[in-house]
Amino acid sequence: MSKRYLGVFILLLLSFTNYLNAQETSFDKGKKYILGGIEVTGVKGYNEQTVITYTGLRTGQEITVPGEQISEVISKLWGLNLFSDINVYKTKIEGNKIFLELNVTELPTLSDVKITGIKKKKIDDIEKDADLKKGKKVTESYISNTRNYLVNKYKKEGYLNTKVNINTIPDTSEVNAVKMVVGIDKGEKVKIKDISFNGNEKLSEKKLRSAMKNTKEKMVLRFWKKSKFIPEDFDADLVSIVDAYKEKGYRDARITRDSILYNDDSTIDIQIDLEEGDKYYFGEIDFVGNAAYTDEQLSRVLGLKKGDVYNGVLFDKRIADQTKPDGQDITNLYQNNGYLFSQINPVEVSAKNDTIDFEVRIIEGKLAYFENVTVTGNDKTNDHVIYRELRTKPGQLYSKDNVVRTIRELGQLGYFDPESIAPEILDPNPQNGTVGINYAVAEKGSSQIELQGGYGGGGFIGTLGLSFNNFSIRNIFNKEAYKPVPMGDGQRLSLRLQASRFFQTYSFSFVEPWMGGKKPVQFSTSINRTLQFRYNPRTGDADKDQRFVITGATVGLAKRLNWPDNYFQLSHALSFQHYDLQNYQTSLFNFPNGYSNNLAYTIALSRNNTSVNPIFPMAGSEFSISLKLTAPYSLFNNIDYANLGDDPDYQTVGPNNEIIPDAEKIDQEKYKWLEFYKVKFSGNWYTNLFAKLVMKTGMEFGFLGAYNQDRGVIPFERFFLGGDGLGNYTLDGRENIQLRGYPNQSLSGNDGSTVYNKFSLEMRYPITLKPTASIYALSFLEGGASYDNLESYNPFDLKRSAGLGVRIFMPAFGLLGIDFGYGFDPIPGQIEPSGWQTHFIIGQQF
Template sequence: MKRFISLELLLTLLLLFFTLSTFSQDVNYDPDKKYILGGLEVTGLQSYNEQTVKTYTGLRVGQPISFRGDQISAVIKKLWGLELFSDIEFFVTRIEGETIFLELYIQERPTLSKVTIFGVKKRKVDDIVKETDLKKGKKITESLIANTKNYLQNKYKKQGFLNTRVNIVTAKDTSETNAQSMVINVKKGDKVKIKDITFEGNEKLSARKLRKSMKNTKKRKPGRFWKKSKFIRNDYSEDLSSLIDKYAENGYRDARVLADTVEVINDKRIKINIKVEEGNKYYFGDINFVGNSVYTDRQLGQVLGIRKGSTYNGVLLRERIADDSKPDAEDLTNLYQNNGYLFSQINPVEVSAQNDTINFEIRIIEGKETFLNHVTVSGNDKTNDHVIFRELRTRPGQKYSKDNIIRSVRELGQLGFFDAEQIKPDIQNPDPNSGTVDLAYSLVESGSSQIELQGGYGGGGFIGTLGLSFSNFSIQNIFNGKAYKPVPMGDGQTFALRVQASRTFRVYSLNFSEPWLGGKKPVRFNLSLSRTQQFLASFSNTGRVQVNRDQQFSITGISLGLAKRVQWPDDFFTVSHALSYQLYDFENYRTGLFNFGNGTSNSLAYTIGISRSSAGPGRIYPLTGSIFEVTAKFTPPYSLFSDKDFKSLRERSEELSEKRATEGLTAEELTELETVDQERFKWLEFYKVKFKGDWYTRLVEKLVLRTNIEFGFLGSYNADVGKVPFERFFLGGDGLGRNFTLDGRETIQLRGYENNSLTPVDPITNQQEGGIVYNKYSMELRYPLTLKPSASIYALGFLEAGNSFNNFQEFNPFQIKRSAGVGLRIFMPAFGLLGIDFGYGFDEDLRPSAVGQGPSGWQTHFIIGQQF
């Protein structure tokens, strides 16, 4: 009978032989005899303490020593395992009777003193040193050098540099004890591009379709900058799976890759050939559900959405069972998990395949109904717990619902108090037996207060702005000195103050908002106070601005609003109400903008709005969802209760206005015009309807398409009264409303044109007095550069079109002014949203001076505080 020596025994014998051979043969000793260790001397040390090394060995004076066992070999193995030494040897120095004295000679590995890297950009050197852990004092080992070399080669191969070569050499550093410097030379070479991808064996699906299914491995194509033709091994392996999935989507479940080869053409180009076997085309047969009691077969079949006889699609079947790409997908797994069955399991099983038809069983283990046990929140250092918990759709004792968790994450992100990218719900302590689970939300506070402090030159003088906005304010602690850090925070209220002033105007505003009035229901209360003063300015002969404060136009306003989140048609809807009053006061303010320079106008209006907002998860950079808003603003129809002859007043006003534009008016006629319009607009009467819709569509990862539609119309109840001179639409430019007259106008952004330049010209006065109706369309492609709490930055490209009109009869939604461009947005919590856009207008604007001048051309727009 043959006997074999095990590998473990062989290694033990070799180690024992090596151990015995390391002892000096000058002193005779009996290897079978046990000795008492009389002393241990450590030699060869350069940086380590002798006692430290003795401690590592575990050998103590007075203990028995045997050379036949594994006692000494274990010590050597332990010291080698430290990877601190390049040589280890034991010597017998002398023997006195039963006592033996040993010497341990070690050679320390050199330490790393410095690293020099060639072949990479200087700014990348520190990152490489950190990634490879080549810090000073590191022991230089063969594995360190090999791992560093492999890491760098793989790093650059992933970037498409397939011919990367890395050489590492070390040299003695005489400036330090037992130290070596390291020089790394990286030769990346040229990026290797894929010249072509060819297929063999494909008869059912074209090579074009197969190449398209490979999302990350593309052949070189001129002009395609958004997807590179680099060859990255991991991406290529994933794309081979995607190729098989493409066949599975078209009924070929047996398709497989027989072989794939990467042919090197030269240092810059490779060619990929993939040989496939397609197999036969299959169809879905019977699909039966097994184990379901919560939902009927019909209900499950409606969600599955696959009918008998349809082409087999393995990818679709997998997605209808559980779509991992969408957390809120309409699939069977979410159907159960949104109704409390966290521990449910759903598995499709092929039970038979007859000819070209495959029959399935969807086997369901429903598990026990699951309820939330504990719901906790962490990371809210500033925001009070009640502000967070009132937004959560997950409460202790409720059924587990994945949909409620997703909605809670969105609501927390919409608050703006936390970094939406880092809101992490964590399912803890799941217990299938008791049917309970704990849920923990991890939050990271982000800045919720903003300061606006800026100065500039415009309008003939210096303009200063001071604004403070606190979006997580706590008014109940306003008299609590201890709560000022630097202001009372944590209750989710909004408090904003803004002051802007120059020699020619002043603006004061105060806004307060409470999102949960009474603390029990999501009813938002808003209070807004504002005061604007515009002084008449003129230029002297020397070009200096002269301001007359006795000639001014002022607006004083107050607004109260309530907005309630409703449950129908769904709980994304909000209904809002607002009551506002504005007093327009003219004191000898004759500029031609209005027909009267003395007197007052009053505007008392009620606004109702219906909105639906499902965009998220973040407020700054939404990835999905939509925002719709319809508002209607009404004033009382005063003319119905007045005995004034408004028709005669309007006709006389139009007659005098036309004469002023063509011939000029006498002093008496100017006074008459002011009196007539003062009578017409003592109390403004109008209605104003607006619609705005935004859609956010995630295309790939965080590449988002924002689609926008806007419409606005300012109407009058009584044609005899005419159109009010306030509340009009001014279209074009950055949309920031830089005209300081603030006559209740709305400035609408349309980039690529100068501010207000798409405002129609009034045929009577030949001036741009504001549009009565406008429409706007835009598409914006966004991509984030960073979404960190300290600063969110994203780039964008846009297409926009729109126009405004003097009356509804002239309105044509297809008669539009077009533009396109690119831009950048930076959101910093302390300063809000900042940005810049470069837009090109393809058409003439509506100003009289622009007629016949051709396209608007390139315009630069600076964005401050624009809506997201």
């Protein structure tokens, strides 16, 4: 055989051999097989059977190789986020049986984290916020996300040069585990040294810097907004600069360039280049597509007319104010009256010379009605307590205003975190004109315990108080409802005990906000008893043979009104107090033994439309005017109080056997039934200045009068001005009026005052408004004065003060606070200013 044919033969032989080998090791692609078995390789922390279970495959089942079943297995395993690599191999084929190998590479598990470069007390928060916890699967994505989170976190605090280095080290003490070392180098905080503008002629640099609400230059005296550069805030401020021009008519104003220059002293300079453009004016503003409202009605809401200086920001707000859910704009006009599906689109149709014409194109759509209204998240509060407060009902015409009002009502209940109440629009159907809504709430603790002690009144004073603000009296005999007390029906029950060596006070109150469950008619009742013992100067102890006992009860009804609007409430209360002196000498009376009764009726009109959070209102107002009065007994008892001392029944024999008026009997007659009327007014207004900075302004006035001047003004029910305003233990119905910067009750005489007025201004800023604790800081200016009668009343002759404070509200303990106030004026009888005073606030109103 020639070499040529020999070579061809060898090539054919090799090809045939390769063909046979291929027949032994290949399989038909897309052919169906019976799964003969699965082998799992590469596992470390899991056993083979667990992984096989994850796949869903089982021996004996028919599979197609390759096919969708194998792809689904791989996708399912990837979805577990447990592996970094997954491969499926064929190991052998026996007839119609196929055997597979599943090779996986497990992700390592985080066993320990060490963070360096920050203070130890910050580490726990970092681990929690960055989700650095034991057991997490460590991937490249996890490491990258952690690094990015930390860099961005510190950039927001002004550390623009933050560097984060993350390393992982195998943990030999555990299977397939790694330790993580996170090194944080924040660098120095970068502050803004200078912000300069180029190209601005129409607006001053001061005006432009003022428009930048978040990006501020470094300034020693600025404490409410620190100088730091945050990219997101800076971008928002660039938009605010353009808006400042739009508000003045410069529609075409734009920023052509902004740059950041780094200085050697770890500060930066910001340069902003501007093109201002020309000033524009509004031309014709036409409405197209409106049928529900006339052009005149819409123009009144828009509030802009031809010839006005162009104001793009105001124009947009009058169309749809994104900053106020209850804004006075055209969009809300439609949405408050059922047009949920309406669309309002302003279009610039012409710009000639300096005049811009607009069309406001309106698609009104179909009226929408609520189909389903639900509430979720209430585990303790019963459904009926929530649903009775809803302003949105199934079958009712949609109203955005009612949705906003419902959020307020739920927040004002005090049972839910007002910051997290979120309405969710469900299944809007423009064709059928229906929509559903769900209010998601998060419950918080609504009961409070008051446990405190202090020194005052000659001894230690202890207080124990329990307030259950979401009580259920109908379940009071239901053992299963005690968790720890029956809750969920929206009733309020309070118990309070205060005692020392010299007095004991007990009180109980109950409030049902919906008497009968059908209408918002509030029923309230309270009873109280106080025992006051005389101080014995010889022993320094209480003389329990000398006592002053007060027993009282009050019943009240309050009803929500629909006129003048549905924020008003009219309340009535009937109260009775019995004062009993037993061998007790006091300046209140001229008799050591005797009694006095106080049966009074109180009517009050109040209005409260403050925003959602009752602890920290950001908008709205609240005021109350009340009249408390007794029957005019002197009009029909035929007693001449001016000449009572001339009556033999009210005379006694003097030390020289002369006949003199009996002061004890006279006072006993005068005060057997107290006769008076009391008028009070209080009002507070809340204004959101910017961000969450809130200005609260307030005023108060009170007057105690007498029907019969011969009887005079009673020694009870008087006003005592000055200090923290805490009641402590008061025996005579007095009202303690807060005026910080002065000692308690120091601005009224020993017997109190019959007239007072007070003015206040507070600036409030929240530190946190979380359900567990709401904290805000405040500064204040106050002025007030009290007077013995109307003749000496001068509303402008005030005792003034200023100061700082902080408030902490915790659901379990109520309101706590401290104020440092400086009184600028002297206390009556002194010549030096009152100076600095420290006041502790416990359980007062917000």
